[in-house]
Amino acid sequence: MINKFWQIYRKINKLPKSVGIEACSLCQLNCRDCYMRKNDPNVIIGNGYLKFENYKNFIRKNPYIKNVELSLAGEIFLNPELYEIIKYSYENNINLTALNGVNFNTVSDKLLEALVKYEFKGITFSIDGVTNETYQIYRQGGNLNNVIENIEKLNFYKEKYKSIYPILQMQYIIFKHNISEIKYIKEFAKKLKIENVYFKEPWNGEIKFNNLDKQTLLEIQSLNMQYKIYDILNNNIPSCYQPFIQPQINYDGRLLGCYCSTYHELNVNVFEKGLKFALNSPRMKFMRQVIEGKENSNNTLDCHWCEFYMEMKKNNKFIDKKQIKFI
Ligand SMILES: C[S@@+](CC[C@H](N)C(=O)[O-])C[C@H]1O[C@@H](n2cnc3c(N)ncnc32)[C@H](O)[C@@H]1O
Ligand code: SF4
Ligand code: SF4
Structure with missing residues (x-):
């Protein structure tokens, strides 16, 4: 299913049919190595969110755009105009995704329902730990129980609307402190109806896929999910x-x-x-x-x-x- 989904991006003819537009660079968490939270003056993104008016004009003026990826450097759900963006996109046949990642700690019920009702196509949850204790070591200010509760509510709406959207995937950054929980991921993902899990090396270099021990590699393989070694295979080339x-x-x-x-x-x-x-x-x-x-x-x-x-x-x-x- 995810495979088919990625194909959306491949139908292209001269002008791109897809763009990434950051919905919101603000975030409520303070993950230790996040480039956005380090007050680095060289990071030029700035703090702000996509205004609905700008988005609407952009879509109107560029009718060849069919796919918009909204996540990049912050948390899209902190955009106060996200509901309008999602609804408008649905009404104008634009496929929305948040595949770079969301922390999913704070999402209103209205937005959770809108994600399903207006067929938001795919979401990647950044969850690096299956217990709150481990999760909070990196995702500072976050709470895994809130994330789980929000995913469960999302699944409730998916059942209510009998919809496959949004397709759910999970990204697990492997750190030294969470490696021991890899063996529990399969059960965790199944319970939350997450269809795909992939792993990522941390920016600080403390874990390299090449140096993972045999047992951990076996645990990753046992997940038997489509893109379980996504980052190893495609090397982020996209x-x-x-x-x-x-x-x-x-x-x-x-x-x-x-x-x-x-x-x-x-x-x-x-x-x-x-x-x-x-x-x-x-x-x-x-x-x-x-x-x-x-x-x-x-x-x-x-x-x-x-x-x-x-x-x-x-x-x-x-x-x-x-x-x-x-x-
Ligand atoms: C800056 S975040 C913004 C999106 C969203 N707030 C999130 O965390 O998923 C963009 C991506 O960087 C990832 N990321 C954050 N810290 C990382 C780290 N130390 N190493 C590798 N990737 C990291 C996130 O998990 C996410 O996939
Ligand atoms: S949740 Fe994402 S944007 Fe927010 S601090 Fe963590 S990595 Fe950065
Ligand atoms: S080398 Fe590729 S990934 Fe890096 S800045 Fe250039 S286009 Fe982007």
């Missing part, structure tokens, strides 16, 4: 496809290019100048050329700092546009 197939836009309209561009914007505002203009702007074009290996990134421009770019450069293996069949 973020470099983003400038081609799902350009990332900040909540205030600034074009970021991809979801890793937290330190550089591309100096053009999509809400002010229009998407077509923005996608053809010099910095955006340059970014696409850089990841195709046709231009060298330098320290004043995008990508040069990014681990994916460094890896591509080291191996002299860049994005081959011809390989992206869905462009």
